[in-house]
Amino acid sequence: MMILRSSPSSPFVRKVRIAVRMLGCDDRVELRDADLNATAEPLRAQNPLGKIPALVLEDGRTLYDSRVILDYLDHIAGGGRIIPRDxxxxxxxxxxxxxxxxxxxxxxxxxxxxxxxxxxxxxxxxxxxxxxxxxxxxxxxxxxxxxxxxxxxxxxxxxxxxxxxxxxxxxxxxxxxxxxxxxxxxxxxxxxxxxxxxxx
The missing domain is CATH 1.20.1050.10 (Glutathione S-transferase Yfyf (Class Pi); Chain A, domain 2)
Known part of the structure; x- marks a missing residue:
């Protein structure tokens, strides 16, 4: 299961959440909120910038920012779905x-x-x-x-x-x-x- 580090009000997280639903990846992505003000927040190790969204893959690697994550989601969904091939x-x-x-x-x-x-x-x-x-x-x-x-x-x-x-x-x-x-x-x-x- 992939983990999406998130915050409910972030427009960049919302981009990813919309793509997850559109691409039918709901059952492959778990939402996990991040406290951006906490110095001990694991997000800071997952993304050195300490920013959301960050997508933690099943092998432990992390993708960021939203544009990279959307590209990856389109790729695993077969490509050409939300990023045109033309x-x-x-x-x-x-x-x-x-x-x-x-x-x-x-x-x-x-x-x-x-x-x-x-x-x-x-x-x-x-x-x-x-x-x-x-x-x-x-x-x-x-x-x-x-x-x-x-x-x-x-x-x-x-x-x-x-x-x-x-x-x-x-x-x-x-x-x-x-x-x-x-x-x-x-x-x-x-x-x-x-x-x-x-x-x-």
Whole structure:
């Protein structure tokens, strides 16, 4: 049994959990929460960065980050399921995933600024820089939402998790001024039961 080191609210963990369900790997992956603040947390030995998600394989090796884990899950599921085989489609999916992962990184940094630094130490220019990344990403995605295919790929999964995390941590404010993304989100949620099943 593989072990997914996780946290219920992590959008990057949610990416992996959605893929696990979509690929029918539920019976091969055990979820195990990690305490990212504990110095004795085994995750720090499993992933020297101390970050989630990390997938501990049956032979004890560990894979990280979410992009590597999704690639591995697609591989063991036969390949070409959530990472397209066609060259153009593959790199479109991977580029969309990179854009959404970058925006999620920025969102997490904004959350951490409030969580780990007292208010008087907040650096507004830093927060503005991260918020700018998210705003540009959402605007680009609103201008050209990806087509939702019968089997969503890694880019689609990452986009759904980005929007879900904005709902969770930023009061659904992304929906203002992004009607095409709003429609895309709702269509993804209706088409992919794993999205609702993995909601934090």
């Amino acid at each position: 060259t153009q489609a593959r790199f479109e999916a991977l580029t969309l995933q990179a854009l959404c992962d970058g925006a999620m990184d920025a969102c997490v940094l904004i959350v951490y600024e409030s969580r780990y630094r007292p208010a008087e130490m907040h650096v507004q220019s830093w927060l503005d820089r991260q918020a700018g990344k998210v705003a540009r990403a959402l605007d680009a995605l609103e201008a050209s939402p990806p087509p939702l295919t019968a089997t969503p790929h890694v880019g689609d999964i990452a986009l759904a998790c980005l929007l879900g995390y904005r709902d969770l941590r930023f009061d659904r404010t992304w929906r203002n001024g992004h009607p095409r993304l709003h429609a895309w989100h709702d269509a993804f949620a209706a088409a992919v039961p794993a999205f609702a099943a993995t909601a934090p």
